[in-house]
Amino acid sequence: MSTKRQTVAVHAGSRLTGSKSLPVVPPIHVSAVSYFEDSDELDAALDGKDYVYSRISAPNAALLEEAVAALEGAEACVTYASGMAALRAVFEAQGLREGDTVVMAADGYGVTRSLYKNLAARAGVRVEALVLSEASAPERLRALRPRLVLMESVTNPLLRVPDIRALSRACRDVGAVLAVDSTFPSPFGQRACELGADYAIQSTTKWLNGHSDALGGSVSGSHQRMAPLRAARLLHGDVLGPFEAWLTLRGVRTLPVRMKAHCAHAAHVARRLSESPHIARVHYPGLPEHPDHAVAREVLEGGFGGMVAFDIRDAGRPECFRFLEAVKVARAGPSLGDVGTLVMHAASASARRMTPEERQAAGIGESLIRVSVGLEDPDDIADDLLAAVAEAVKR
Numbered sequence: 028m029s030t031k032r033q034t035v036a037v038h039a040g041s042r043l044t045g046s047k048s049l050p051v052v053p054p055i056h057v058s059a060v061s062y063f064e065d066s067d068e069l070d071a072a073l074d075g076k077d078y079v080y081s082r083i084s085a086p087n088a089a090l091l092e093e094a095v096a097a098l099e100g101a102e103a104c105v106t107y108a109s110g111m112a113a114l115r116a117v118f119e120a121q122g123l124r125e126g127d128t129v130v131m132a133a134d135g136y137g138v139t140r141s142l143y144k145n146l147a148a149r150a151g152v153r154v155e156a157l158v159l160s161e162a163s164a165p166e167r168l169r170a171l172r173p174r175l176v177l178m179e180s181v182t183n184p185l186l187r188v189p190d191i192r193a194l195s196r197a198c199r200d201v202g203a204v205l206a207v208d209s210t211f212p213s214p215f216g217q218r219a220c221e222l223g224a225d226y227a228i229q230s231t232t233k234w235l236n237g238h239s240d241a242l243g244g245s246v247s248g249s250h251q252r253m254a255p256l257r258a259a260r261l262l263h264g265d266v267l268g269p270f271e272a273w274l275t276l277r278g279v280r281t282l283p284v285r286m287k288a289h290c291a292h293a294a295h296v297a298r299r300l301s302e303s304p305h306i307a308r309v310h311y312p313g314l315p316e317h318p319d320h321a322v323a324r325e326v327l328e329g330g331f332g333g334m335v336a337f338d339i340r341d342a343g344r345p346e347c348f349r350f351l352e353a354v355k356v357a358r359a360g361p362s363l364g365d366v367g368t369l370v371m372h373a374a375s376a377s378a379r380r381m382t383p384e385e386r387q388a389a390g391i392g393e394s395l396i397r398v399s400v401g402l403e404d405p406d407d408i409a410d411d412l413l414a415a416v417a418e419a420v421k422r
Contacts, residue, residue, distance in 0.1 A: 055273045056086040082264055087272035092245070094279050095229065098214035100221045101247035105256045106272065110210065110230025112265040113244030114139055114177075117206050117226050118146050120255050121175050125151030128173040130203075133158050134389035136183040137381040139208070143177065156385070160187035160319055165197035172201045180219060180326070181211035184336050184373040184397040185390060186310045188319035191326050195223025210234070213364075215286040216329040220248060231275050233364030234333070237285055241274040243267050285366070285402065289333030292408065293400040297335045299409035305416045307394065310336035334363060335398045336373065339416055342394040346419045347372040350396060353415035356407050363399035368408050373397050 029035070059081045063069035072079035078086055088106050096104035107113040123129065131143055133156035140156065147154045155171055157164055159178050168176060176198055178189055191207060198205040206226040207219035213234035219227040229235055231243035244267075246256055260266065267275075290313075297311035312323035313331030323331055339346055350370075351359040357368040361376040371377065373395040378386050386392075400408060 053087065053090055053273070053276070055269050057269050081269070082266055083261055085266065085269060085272070087269040087276070088267045091231075091243075091267070091272045091276045091279070094276060095214065095231070095235070095245050096247050098218075098279070098282070099209075099227045099247040100214075100218040101227060102250045103253040104245050104247040105253050105260060106231070106267040107244040107246070107260065107265045108267055108271075109242050109265075110228070110232060110244035111138065111142060113228050113230075113246050114142060114208070115146065116256050116259060116263075116265065117177075117228065117246055118143060118175070120252075120259065121204060123147075123150050123152045123174055126153070127175075128153045128155060128171055129175045129177070130155045130157055130159075130168060130171060130173040131177040132156070132179050132182055132189075133385070134160075134182050134185050134187060134391070135177075135179045135208070137378040137385075139177070140385070141380040156388075158187070158389070159189040159194060160322075164189065165193045168194065168197040168203065169201055173203045175204050175206065177206045177208065179211065180207055180209040180217050181312065181323075181332055181334065183211060184377045184395060186211075186312055186317075186332075186334055186336055188312050188323040188326065190322045191217075191219060191222045191224065199223075211334055211363075212327055212329065212332050213282065213286060215282050216290075216327050216332055218328070222326060224248075225252060232362065234286065234289075235279055235282060235364075236275045237278040237281065237364055237366060238274070239360075239362060239365040241271040241278075243271050243275050283329075286329060286333065288402055289400055290330030292402065292405040293333045293335050293398075294331060295405040296398070296400050296409045296412065299406075300335065300337050300412065303413055303416065305340055305413075305420050307338040307340040310338075333400045335400055337396055337398070338392065338394040339396065339419060340394070342420065344372070344375065344393050347375075347394065347396060350415045350419035353418040354411055355414075356403055356411035357398070357401075357415075363397075365399065366402045368401035368403060368411075369399040370412070371397050 061079050092104040204225045207224040208228045209219045210230045227247040229245045294313045301309045357370045360369045361371050378391045
């Protein structure tokens with residue numbers, strides 16, 4: 028190789044030689060482009076047989092996809108730059124046409140509903156919003172005969188738990204595809220594909236990553252269903268970056284240990300909150316009084332999750348905002364799944380994109396607070412929330 032500094036600066040230090048070491052942690056492959064000294068190997072790589080260009084495939088994303096598919100009990104997984112990109116990919120993969128019907132949760136994440144309404148309007152597709160935890164939901168699905176049903180394993184923010192098995196049977200009866208957003212329980216808490224889902228969707232930003240430092244999304248399912256998603260991603264470019272994939276895989280390694288603690292802490296916090304006279308209602312599937320407790324015991328295999336919600340008695344938005352400002356241990360932030368406790372006012376955050384009429388129909392009132400319970404001492408968390416509630420309701 029040339030000894031001229033310009034050439035040396037570009038090429039020196041490009042390869043490690045002479046080492047047989049195997050790293051315990053996969054390295055971060057930041058190169059967007061790889062090259063091959065054999066043209067036939069390059070040609071095969073351009074068809075996806077090896078890594079050559081990170082929009083086609085990339086090592087860190089591939090490792091994460093392997094791990095998430097295994098956790099989900101699925102054949103394959105496709106990762107995306109965000110959870111919303113993953114949700115959009117599932118919608119667009121169905122080839123929906125004018126006159127088709129899509130059913131989604133009326134009491135689910137407001138931004139998802141906005142996205143699907145927008146996509147449906149462009150395609151001339153009808154969107155029906157149902158409370159899928161209601162006992163009548165399977166029969167209503169059969170009557171509507173949708174092409175696609177999008178449900179949430181545990182709804183955001185009210186923590187209702189639909190019976191995924193009954194809904195999947197109804198979908199099969201009418202030839203509908205069932206997509207399940209399992210972000211709240213994570214693959215530790217529910218393997219949606221094993222319960223009848225065609226797609227299991229995660230916002231990997233949340234519990235899978237676990238540290239609030241990497242956006243991402245994933246869709247898992249059969250090889251047959253993942254193939255068109257992978258092909259479309261190549262064209263659309265919604266790829267997960269190498270550092271985000273690496274950070275998320277790092278989080279995956281501790282997911283079971285973290286989720287056991289998050290679930291235990293959330294159950295403790297829910298019980299403490301239910302004893303307060305300032306709280307009108309606690310929403311947590313692990314409480315016997317929760318309307319879906321029996322279903323949750325059947326479909327949530329790893330515990331009842333790390334999310335809790337509650338209504339402050341006789342509170343409106345001003346009192347809830349005072350609550351957000353009064354917490355000391357928790358932090359007010361519009362996300363979940365972090366090692367630290369996060370709180371938010373549901374109507375102004377997760378349900379912000381819903382109309383007042385949609386929020387009312389879903390049962391999301393101005394008094395609702397959502398809590399992502401962290402790994403702090405659970406009594407410290409409960410004491411902090413209760414003290415903030417007391418401060419918020421002072422007259």
